[in-house]
Amino acid sequence: MLPFMRSKNKTSMYDIKSFEGINPSYSRKVNEFADAVNMTSEAFPALKSAPGFGMYSQSELPCCGCGYYDKLYTVRHDDADTGKVYICTDNQSTEIAAFAADGEEAADRTMAFMKDEILIIPDNVIYHTNTGTARQGCVKEITTEESATAKFQSESKTDDEPPSPYNIWYSAYITGNSIVSMSGNYRPSSTSYKFYHFSVSDNFAVGDVITLKMDVKPIDASQDSAYRAYKKKMADGITLKIKDLVTTTHSTPSGTKTEYTSVIFDDNAVDMGGYDEVFVFDVTVEKGIPNFVDICSFENRIWGVTADQICASKLGDSSEWNDFTADAYGTLPSSCFKTEVETDGSFTAIEPYNGSILAFKEDCVHKIYGDQPDEYTVTTMECTGVQSGAAATIATVNGVLYYKGKDGIYALSSGLPHLISQKLNTEGLSAKYACGDDRYYYVEMYDDTQSYIYVYDTLCGIWHMQTMSEKLKGMVNTPDGVRLAGKYGIFGHDTGIGSDWSFELTFGTKEFASKHISQIMARYSLSEESTLDIKLRNKHGIYPLCNARGAAADSILRVKIPVTCSEDATLIFTGKGDFTLSSLTVNFRETNIDN
Amino acid sequence: MTAKEILTEADITRPNLVQLNRKLDWLYSIEKQIADHMSRYGESDAAADEMTEQTELLLPREHKDIYIYYIVCMTDLANQDIAMYNNSCAYFNGLFESWQKKWRREHLPSPQKEVK
Structure with a gap:
């Protein structure tokens, strides 16, 4: 027989029932976390591990661009010194251009889709999807x-x-x-x-x-x-x-x-x-076709920006950019359009948004609206625009336009764009590609050594981060989900066991005023074959707290974990596979002891 | 039923960081109590002198919760989780008591033993 006991410890509890995303900055709330890898807000307010990205298809030819219109198109080049460039689908590969072996074939491609035509820059090639043939736009x-x-x-x-x-x-x-x-x-x-x-x-x-x-x-x-x-x-x-x-x-x-x-x-x-x-x-x-920096498709025209001009193609003809002739009534319903603006700097991107065209420079945004070229009106917004070289980071999710500006990721809906990446530590990182599905904005950021996929949940307004094994060559959203173009493979969300994940929750001095952390209770679910490892880091070192393996799918365990008293603490969660943290309760013991 | 099986189920019931040797000591302690009770009321095998993971325990599988919840109780106590300890303790005491009663009903006291 065991005797019953009475405890006289005076404790208080801190419940975390909502996890608000990655925030590696010093100013961080308790429910925000740092060093997150492969986490997602899919189960918000719970915290869930992301499925990771797996390879969907491979190719022997290196990729240099991708786009989606009824099917996924990739532009690939032959790296065997032939200088040939191809546009590829799942079952077809068409040569679209041939370059001298000076490296141009590996340049990044941008596509704009209009009916059965795809304009590809910088090759200025028009690919006809119905016939599978390509012709040069510049002759x-x-x-x-x-x-x-x-x-x-x-x-x-x-x-x-x-x-x-x-x-x-x-x-x-x-x-x-x-x-x-x-x-x-x-x-x-x-x-x-x-x-x-x-x-x-x-x-x-x-x-x-x-x-x-x-x-x-x-x-x-x-x-x-x-x-x-x-x-x-x-x-x-x-x-x-x-x-x-x-x-x-x-x-x-x-x-x-x-x-x-x-x-x-x-x-x-x-x-x-x-x-x-x-x-x-x-x-x-x-x-010819002007030397565009970026192109897009809008209202049966291809629109493009050169360094100093905004251009629109002839109505329904992506190969014609110089026909400015009027019709019998003296109007220009189907002619091309070309204009310059008074602001400094070069154009960096162009994108249709909310019924008009937005032409971006680094420090301003020009909006073009109207029904036909002789009615087009250009207005200017003095605000942060798209960073040079980041034209492909523009994506619209839930009616909001997201893009990479000079100092972070911006969201533009009505009025002026606002910075949404204050919490991300993106200093020293560059961004080139992004895409969005019906909820998330995915943007690839990279430094000299590694590539990261930052994911912004537009519903909850929180960021997560996912790892990517290689630097990307393009990102595109398809009805089957997001597709990431690597050099030799197309990646998508993995349905397998999932990736390694990790995150850290830090308890600061505010929670530790005359208290010491004594216990934590995690309510989580861990699917079969998944693992969970929890450690505590304080000024004295790192201590293992719990090591668990999922016993069955969708099982939910309540675990109380003893923790050595500490005046500051960071909980380090690592694991592999499907994991959901529903809540975390931290017990504090009030004491006068300082250690 | 081996000690290892009991410890595995106890770890699933109450994940913990207690050292294996310590848990084997706890298991040895409850095994000794069980053996003592058995020897007072009828013939039985003596408890092993040393507890290892391969040690065969005295009670059959239908009474495994006695072992498991003893380990759970001691784990809660080591974790200074008094509320959980008391809950586990109540369950363990009930199990242990009912087994003791059952054993007494089914086994005559040994003639040479003094029944307390």
Whole structure:
């Protein structure tokens, strides 16, 4: 038989029934914790271990960007010195660009999705999702004497020079509404053939707005200032819209050939400089997409920012950025849009939000609203914008826009953006990628050695942190959950046993005024195969308190743990697998003893 | 039923940081009490002189809670958790008392022993 006992200890209790996320700063409440790894607020107010990120798929090609539109697209490059770049889905891989082996193929890619087109920068490639084909958005074709000679040698299969009708070698001549190829006859055998010096490829189409640069040679022109001004203007380039392309079919020694030998523009669109007859050589025909820093899709247009301009593509055409022509009523419902702003600095990002476009610089945000280009209005907010290089950290969760500014993570809803990462110790960390699902904002932060995923719970307003085994190349939200693009693999939330997790709860001097911690009681659940280890750290050292292993799924244990008296204490929780801490009760014994 | 089985179930019932040797000492103590009671009322095996994890205990499996809750009681006492100790103690005392009564009913006192 054992005797009953009476205790005369005077104790008080401190109950923690709500855990309010990671806060590694010195100013910390008792229910906030530090050094959290792989914890989540999914069970808030309880504290739960996060499932961690596991690999979903692997690829042999290194990833350099990702995006989602009906399916997950990744941009990958061949690291075997081929310089080729591919856009990949689960079952298809299409080459979209080829670079010289100068490292550009590994540059970060950004995608903007519009209907069945994906614009990919900095390659300026347009990928058609319905056909699985890609085409260059920037086309530049140059006709010089050398290129025409090569063309002639290819066509005629001889090493001869191309036939020229004049002593001076010309490519073409211009009229008020066209540029027309010069041609000449040649006779390698008994048959006479015709050779056209200038032609454009089928990369150009009717409706394209092109820039035409050429060296003009007006006939019988005097060398006056008007002549020099005209030559300079045409050498700098004129912008024209293709009205028609004239095809010519002719025979060559290697067979019949059809090519565009004349390009037709609107009447009087081509400046003749007041001369009757103008021949041209060294002709450059180009159409292009500006060098964007960031792009996005909004209201059937692709929007982009260069260092100093905000641009919008033609309505429904992601390849056209230079068509500013008005319709029959003098309005611009479908034309492109381009504007500059008066603020200093370079644009860093662009994103649609709440029915308008936000163009970010580091120290301000420009808002563009309106229905069509001639109605677009730009307003300016002087506030912290997106940090340079952090365009991909923008994500909208529950109607609030989150992004990485110069000094932390900002949230923008109505009014000015406000800093939400005061509690995070992000000094020295950079951020590049982020995404959001229906509750959480995930942002990758990294230093020289390690990459971290900081997770912001937009419902509770608290932060957690999850580990990531490698530096990311992109993050995207899909209907199946968040996907993280590593160099050779796509990661998602793991459904397995889970990762190692840990966190620390600190009790400060406020709780210890004339008291000493005597016991803690943790109410927790630990699933099968999971482990829990609790230690106490005080000024004297680290003491193990409890070591538990889950006996069965969803079991709940109440454990009272004796703790050596201490005037300050940090509880260190570590473990592996599924763990939920529902509450923590700390008993204090009031005493006059100082140790 | 071995001492190790008892200690494992006691650890699950009341997770603790008590050293194994100390728990084996407690188990030895209750085993001695049980053996003493048995020897007064009928023939029985003597308790082992030394308690190890492999030691076979005297009571059959249906009375294992006596051992377990003795360990739990002593753990609570070592933890200075008096409220929990008293609760565990009440349960242990009930179990132990009912076993003692049962044993007395089923076993005649040994002739050479003085019944107290």
